[in-house]
Ligand code: HEM
C-alpha cells in the first residue's frame with residue numbers, strides 16, 4: 001500500500017470536491033447526457049415509428065452519455081475546472097476507493113484496466129457457457145430463436161476481443177509494468193491515461209446492452225451488407241467498439257511516448273526489457289490500425305443511420321470486409337505479441353539462464369508487426385478473385401517465420417537451463433504448446449484449396465481460440481502468477497497454482513481439439529441448431545467447456561485470495577533482474593525512491609555477471625528527475 | 626553434446642512414429658479420405674491431398690517443440706529445494722542453431738506455399754477453365770434469405786423440389802457441373818435492397834464459394850461419388866456465411882446419382898414445373 005501523505009501536507013492541498021462517489025455521479029450524468037441529446041435529436045429529426053428514441057437519437061444520446069460519463073468520473077473536476085483556473089483537486093492515493101475514481105498513478109490505472117478486463121472475461125465467458133449449453137443439443141434449448149444465439153456469439157466475440165484480448169496485457173499489465181520496467185515514475189500522459197480507462201466500462205456496457213436497441217446477428221465482424229439490414233443494436237456495437245478502441249489508442253500513444261522518452265539512465269534499446277519491446281510493437285500496431293477500424297466503424301454506422309450506401313447492396317459490400325480485416329488481422333498480433341514477449345521475459349528468470357538470441361527475439365516481434373498489414377485478405381479466400389489467392393497465401397505463410405523466432409529464443413533459453421518448474425513456468429510452457437497447435441492449424445488454413453473447405457467451420461473457431469486462449473490467456477495467467485508478489489507483496493499457493501494450470505490446460509485442449517474435428521465433420525459457424533449427426537461430439541465438447549469455465553474460475557479465485565490473504569513473500573522472490581523487482585512490493589506511489597541506473601543486460605546470467613542495475617545515492621541524481 | 630544427441634535421436638524416432646500414426650490416420654477411412662471427409666468432388670480431392678501433406682509437414686515440427694518442452698521439464702529441471710544458482714552453461718547464441726532454424730523455417734514456408742498451396746491452386750484454376758469442363762450441366766444457384774433455389778435451364782426446371790416441396794439439388798456423378806451463383810432469380814420476387822452474402826458450401830464436396838449480392842460467379846465442380854444426404858449428412862448444401870437469423874436452417878438436400886437416374890429425375894421435375 002502506498003503511504004498516505006503526512007498530516008500537515010494533506011491540509012495544504014485543496015479539498016476534494018466530489019460530493020458522492022464518482023462512479024455514481026458518472027452514471028447520473030451519463031443518464032442526463034443521454035436524455036438531453038436523444039431528446040434534441042428526436043426533436044430535430046422526428047420519426048413517426050418511434051416518437052421517443054430514433055436511430056439518430058440513440059447515437060446522439062450515446063455521445064451525450066459518453067460525455068456525461070467522462071465528465072462525471074473526473075473529467076469535470078480534474079480537467080475542465082482546472083482549465084478554467086480553479087485549482088486541481090488532489091487525487092486519492094490510498095484505500096480501495098481510488099480504484100473507482102480518476103487516477104494518475106499508472107499502477108492504479110493498470111489495475112483498473114486489469115479489473116475491467118477480468119470482469120468482462122467472466123461476463124463473456126458466461127455467455128460462452130450459455131452458447132456451449134445450447135450446442136449440447138442439435139435443436140434449440142436455451143436460445144429459442146437463432147437471433148438470440150447469434151447475438152450472444154457477437155457479444156461474446158466483441159467483448160473478448162476488444163476488452164480482454166487487446167486490453168488485459170496492454171492497458172492492464174502494460175500500464176502497470178512498463179514504467180516500472182524502464183525505470184520511470186510516471187507515464188508520459190497520465191491525465192489522458194486516467195480518463196482513457198473509463199472508456200472501457202462504458203464500451204462494455206454499450207455492447208452488452210446493444211440488443212435492447214434491436215438484435216443483431218452479424219457476429220463480431222459486423223459483415224456487410226447483412227449489417228445494413230440487421231437490427232439497430234449494431235449501432236451500439238459500432239459505438240461500444242469505438243469507445244474501447246479509443247481507450248486502447250490512448251494507451252498505445254501513452255506507452256509509446258513513455259518508452260521513447262522516459263527510460264532511465266542506461267536503459268538503451270539494447271537493454272530494453274522484452275516485455276517493453278512487446279508493448280512498444282503492439283502500441284505501434286495499435287496506432288496504425290485502430291484509427292483505421294474506427295473510421296470504418298463510423299462509416300458503417302453512418303451508412304446505417306443515413307444511409308450513405310457505402311457498404312449496403314447499392315454500394316461495395318466487400319469493401320467493408322476488406323477494411324475490417326485490414327485491421328482484423330493485425331488485431332490478432334496485437335493480441336499475441338505481448339504473450340510472446342512474456343514467454344521470453346519469464347523463461348530466463350525461471351531457468352537462471354541468459355535469454356538466447358535476444359536480438360532475434362526482438363526482431364521477431366518487430367517483423368511480425370511489419371508483416372501483419374499484408375495478410376488480411378486470407379480471411380476472404382472464398383470471396384476473392386483467383387488472382388488474389390497466391391499473394392495473400394504467400395504473406396500469410398511468411399509471417400510464421402518471425403512468429404517462430406519467439407520459439408527460437410524460448411527453446412534456446414530452455415536448453416541447459418536450471419528450470420524452476422513454478423506455476424508461471426508451467427503456464428508459459430503450456431502456452432507454447434497451445435500456440436503451437438494454433439499456429440500449425442493456421443498452416444492448414446493458409447492453404448487455399450484446404451481453406452475452401454475449412455473456412456467458416458468450427459476448424460477456424462478452434463484455430464483462433466488456440467491462438468487467443470492458448471497463446472494470450474495462458475500467458476496472461478502466467479504473468480499474473482509471476483507478478484503477483486509484485487502487485488501485493490504476497491504470493492500464491494504452488495499447489496493450487498499448478499492444479500489450476502493443469503486443470504485449464506486439460507479442459508482447454510479437451511474442448512478446443514474437438515472444435516477441429518467438428519469442423520472437419522461439417523459443423524459450420526454461427527449456428528444455433530445443426531444436423532443431428534453432430535450432436536454426440538458437440539455434447540462432449542460442451543462438457544469439457546464447462547470444466548474449462550470452472551477452471552478459469554478456480555484460477556481467478558486463487559489469484560484474488562493470494563492477492564489479499566496469501567503468504568507474505570520477500571521483495572524479489574524469483575531473483576529476477578529487471579527493474580520492476582528493484583523496488584518494494586507493492587511499489588510505492590512514485591515507484592522508486594531513487595531512479596535506478598542500468599549498466600548491463602537484464603537477461604545475462606552466469607558466474608561473475610555483474611549486477612545490471614546500480615542505485616545511485618540520492619545526491620548523485622539531478623533534482624528534477 | 627550428450628543432450629543434443631539424445632534429443633536428436635528422440636526427435637527422429639518419435640517423428641517417424643508420428644508420421645506412421647499420421648499416415649494410418651489418413652488412410653483410416655475406408656475410402657482413404659482420412660480425417661478430411663470432404664472428398665466427394667474433384668476440388669475436394671485437391672484439398673484433401675493438401676491436408677494430408679500438411680499433416681506430414683506438421684508432425685516433425687510439433688514433435689520438435691513438444692518434445693523440447695517435455696525434455697526441458699525433465700532434463701533441465703532444478704531440483705526441488707535446491708539453492709537457486711545460475712545455469713552452469715550460459716549459451717547466449719549459437720550461430721549454427723539460429724542459422725539453420727531461420728533457413729529451415731524459410732524453406733518449409735516456401736515449400737508449403739509452393740506445394741501443396743500453389744500446386745493445388747493450379748489444379749483448382751485448371752478445373753475452372755470452361756475448356757476443361759466439356760458438356761457441363763448448368764445449375765443456377767440462387768441464395769436468398771433463407772433458401773437455396775436450384776434451377777436447371779438446360780432441362781427447363783425453374784426450381785427443383787422434392788416431394789415435400791423442399792429445394793433439393795440433384796447432380797449426376799462424374800459430369801462437370803457449372804454452378805452459377807447469384808443472389809437474384811427472375812422467377813422469384815425478392816427485395817434485393819436487403820440482400821446479403823451467403824456461402825454455397827457442400828461439406829462432402831470439400832469446397833465452398835460465397836454468393837455476393839449484385840454479382841454472378843461461376844464455379845465448376847465435378848461430383849465423383851454417389852452420395853445423398855440421407856446416407857451421408859455431410860452431403861448437403863449448407864450456407865456457410867452468417868446471413869441473419871435463418872442462417873442455421875439455410876440448407877438443402879443433395880443427391881448425387883448416376884447419369885441415367887439424373888436424366889429420369891430431370892424429366893420428372895420438368896413436367897412438374
Ligand atoms: C472460456 C472458454 C470459451 C469458450 C467455451 C468459447 C466458445 C466459443 C464458441 C462456441 C463460439 C461460437 C463459434 C461460432 O459459432 O461461430 C465462440 C466464438 C468466438 N470466441 Fe470464444 N469461447 C471461449 C473463450 C474465448 C476467449 C477467451 C476469446 C478471446 C479472448 C474468445 C473469442 C471468440 C471470438 C472472437 C469468437 C467469434 C465470434 C464471432 O464469430 O463473431 N472466446 N467462442
Ligand SMILES: [Cu+2]
Nearest residue numbers: 328329376379
Ligand atoms: Cu488473419
Ligand SMILES: [Cu+2]
Nearest residue numbers: 864866868872
Ligand atoms: Cu447463411
